[in-house]
Amino acid sequence: MPMLRLPAAERDGFRAGFRIISPLLPAIFSWGLVTGVAMGKSILTVPQAIGMSLMLYAGSAQLASLPLFAAGMPLWTILLTVGIVNLRFVIFSAALQPHFSYLSLPRRIVLGYVNGDLGFVMFMNQKFASGYVPGKEGTYYGITLSNWAVWHVSSILGILLGALVPDSWGLAFAGTLALIPMMVHTITSRSTMLAVTLASVLGLLAFDLPYRLNLVLGVLGALAAGMVCDELTARQAKRLALANPPTGTHDGAAHEGGQTRPSGERRS
Known part of the structure; x- marks a missing residue:
């Protein structure tokens, strides 16, 4: 086999x-x-x-x-x-x-x-x-x-x-x-740094909660902070892309719209 x-x-x-x-x-x-x-x-x-x-x-x-x-x-x-x-x-x-x-x-x-x-x-x-x-x-x-x-x-x-x-x-x-x-x-980005910081703060502030609920609060806070930070970063990148479009796109469009006629072609 x-x-x-x-x-x-x-x-x-x-x-x-x-x-x-x-x-x-x-x-x-x-x-x-x-x-x-x-x-x-x-x-x-x-x-x-x-x-x-x-x-x-x-x-x-x-x-x-x-x-x-x-x-x-x-x-x-x-x-x-x-x-x-x-x-x-x-x-x-x-x-x-x-x-x-x-x-x-x-x-x-x-x-x-x-x-x-x-x-x-x-x-x-x-x-x-x-x-x-x-x-x-x-x-x-x-x-x-x-x-x-x-x-x-x-x-x-x-x-x-x-x-x-x-x-x-x-x-x-x-x-x-x-x-x-x-x-x-594991800290490789700004959103990760924010998540780690918030999780640490929440874990310390809620340290006296029973059943180690401070761990759960820290995880939830870190996830929320990371998601919000990633979303804001993505929106900022999108705005920058719209504000500064690639120049090659406009040049290509202008060239396409302004094609020259062959020298032998005559207007009717």
């Missing part, structure tokens, strides 16, 4: 996706390791912590649930907290829908599972057109699967080593510092 091979465009796209995300993999490893250590030092057993990491695949939600487990909170409270923290993935999925709506439901479920914060940002920065584009799905998987693999390797390693790492090492702060270069790397 011949081995199933992906189209060349998708294989090339996968390699391109890996190259896109590769500069951020060390920081992803650091953050995954910190999250794993926190889970390993919690009341969860090692199998429970590993299972939670594999099923949930969301560092902020995993960390938000740990103090609730330690406090013996009801399961519905923990699930509600995790659901609210992960509401941003509903927004991410809506943004990805125009790109992959043509795929079957099982394939879209896999796409959604491997999606992460950084993977989503790096993929959307590629500015692919909606609908089917050769190599687009491969690029998505090159970005997100690399993120997924590095995260789980580091997270499981942190879970296994959690009991051996003393609190005095301050790994939580080191993990937070590791996120800064990842965020800076």
Whole structure:
């Protein structure tokens, strides 16, 4: 039986996706390791912590649930907290829908599972057109699967080593510092800068809200700011294009309207 091979465009796209995300993999490893250590030092057993990491695949939600487990909170409270923290993935999925709506439901479920914060940002920065584009799905998987693999390797390693790492090492702060270069790397435009700034301000102002609602507010504010900024930029570019049309167009029109008659042609 011949081995199933992906189209060349998708294989090339996968390699391109890996190259896109590769500069951020060390920081992803650091953050995954910190999250794993926190889970390993919690009341969860090692199998429970590993299972939670594999099923949930969301560092902020995993960390938000740990103090609730330690406090013996009801399961519905923990699930509600995790659901609210992960509401941003509903927004991410809506943004990805125009790109992959043509795929079957099982394939879209896999796409959604491997999606992460950084993977989503790096993929959307590629500015692919909606609908089917050769190599687009491969690029998505090159970005997100690399993120997924590095995260789980580091997270499981942190879970296994959690009991051996003393609190005095301050790994939580080191993990937070590791996120800064990842965020800076994604700022490639004025709209992105505005979105990051607004998300940071909203997250800090709403820090005391329960269930980490400040994260949801930050994501919504960032999306709104980015969309408005992109729309204003597009309108400004359109106005400039109308105010300064290409000179070649007018010259061509004048030439066409003012064609000279052949020398041998006489008026009737």
